[in-house]
Amino acid sequence: MEEVTKNGKILNRKIEKMTPQQKINRLVNLIGMTDIKVVDITTHNSGTAENLTESRITCALEHKDAHLYYILKRHPGRTIVFCNSINSVKRLAQLFTLLKCRPLPLHANMAQRQRIKNLERFRDDPHGVLVATDVAARGLDIPNINHVVHYTLPRTAEGYVHRSGRTARASAEGLTILIMDPSEAYNYVKMCRTLNKTSDIPTFPVEAAVLTPLKELMVVARDLEALEMKKRKFAQAQGWKEKAAREMDIIIDDDDVPVKQVDSSIEKALKAKRRQLEAMLSRPIYPRGFSFKYPTLNDTTAFQSSEENALQVMKKAIESGQLKKEKRKSKNAPLLQLQKKLKQ
Incomplete structure (x- = not known):
């Protein structure tokens, strides 16, 4: 155990892996708080808005750009693309400018006047694309943002919640898409555990033939x-x-x-x-x-923007996935009953 002196110095410090609840309990004991009250304003214990639909795409690192281009062109809408570094923002802004997607960069190294100008352009364009660092994850209240795309996995679960909170504000619905590569799998699992997710984030449907x-x-x-x-x-x-x-x-x-x-x-x-x-x-x-x-x-035509928005497509994918699970359960029900009888 750690020993705390009267001056507040900690002796015999040991680094231990703790859950968020254990960290809170230790902090409460350290401060000496009593009669603790917990105010939880969320309806489901994950930190994200109830009317937010979450999804993810798993692909190789070199294919992230192709998947992002697919999202922007197949399902146009007011979209924020979050990156973890300024260099990533600059690279994506240059690349997708060449691809005629008209992205607007936003990061801490930009002049304040240019930041405000880009935000105004983004707000006025119903199909605007804002490529930003976490500087845009808090304090921005831009209405009618359709999609939030995490180009890289956020460094913390709190960052994921704040990024995703740019959409699905007030009573509006919104969609968040996490584009992750296999190297981010470990941190992804940690994030889901921190957010108390009991199941995996569903996969966003992508037409493989177009990729x-x-x-x-x-x-x-x-x-x-x-x-x-x-x-x-x-x-x-x-x-x-x-x-x-x-x-x-x-x-x-x-x-x-x-x-x-x-x-x-x-x-x-x-x-x-x-x-x-x-x-x-x-x-x-x-x-x-x-x-x-x-x-x-041909089953499909040339690649073009879909009449259905990304949120509708994702909701249908979730519903069809649940139906398939129910069908599998109904098919396996007699076998499960037989197994229970044999165990008895």
């Missing part, structure tokens, strides 16, 4: 993004060199031309990659296995 062309599109977009980053770095290096030369009154010789030649080669590669991406975006995206020879025999 293959979307993954190919992401490869081209990421290549273009990498080339643009390379061009910016060369421009910064050249600018720094010229600035330093001016400050030291040094005349730049023609020997420094190779940097510009490299820059011109990047420009050529950029133009070719832009044309390739523009061509891919201008064409309809057809699912894998689509027959152009016999188009009437």
Whole structure:
């Protein structure tokens, strides 16, 4: 046990794994509180709003961008995409700008005026996309947010609750989608345990046949993004060199031309990659296995926005999943009864 001196110093400190309730009990004993009252304003002991529908998508790390693009294009609506770092926000904002999704970044390193401007644009656009860090998880009251997408698993369960709380406000309904890769599974289980979830978060339905062309599109977009980053770095290096030369009154010789030649080669590669991406975006995206020879025999058409919103699709998926479970239970009922009789 820990010993606490009169000065408040803790002796013989030992790190123990405790549940949230055990932590609260220890804190109460440490402070010496009596006659404790607990005020629980939630109707179900998970911290999230009752009218919030939760869902998740599990995929490889390199396929997260394709799944996010699928959500934004298949189910358009006012959407906040949360990331854990500023670098992730910048990368997604640049990538999805190339993909013509018009994302608006929001993070702590932005000027206050630019943050307010982006929030106003997001509020005025019914299909707006805000890519943000946890700076947007609290204190923002933007009405009619349809979806909250966790691009990365929040660092804490509290962060998940606050992020998800941007939608389903007041009496409105909302949907939250967690995009997670296998490396986040351990922290995901910890988060569910902290939120007292008795079952797994249901899976958001994604048309697998459409993902293959979307993954190919992401490869081209990421290549273009990498080339643009390379061009910016060369421009910064050249600018720094010229600035330093001016400050030291040094005349730049023609020997420094190779940097510009490299820059011109990047420009050529950029133009070719832009044309390739523009061509891919201008064409309809057809699912894998689509027959152009016999188009009437296809089960699905070209990839486009759905008439049903994401919340309706998810509710149907949950209902169908529950029906399947009930059918399995009814089929296995005679066998279970027989097993009980044999045990007796």
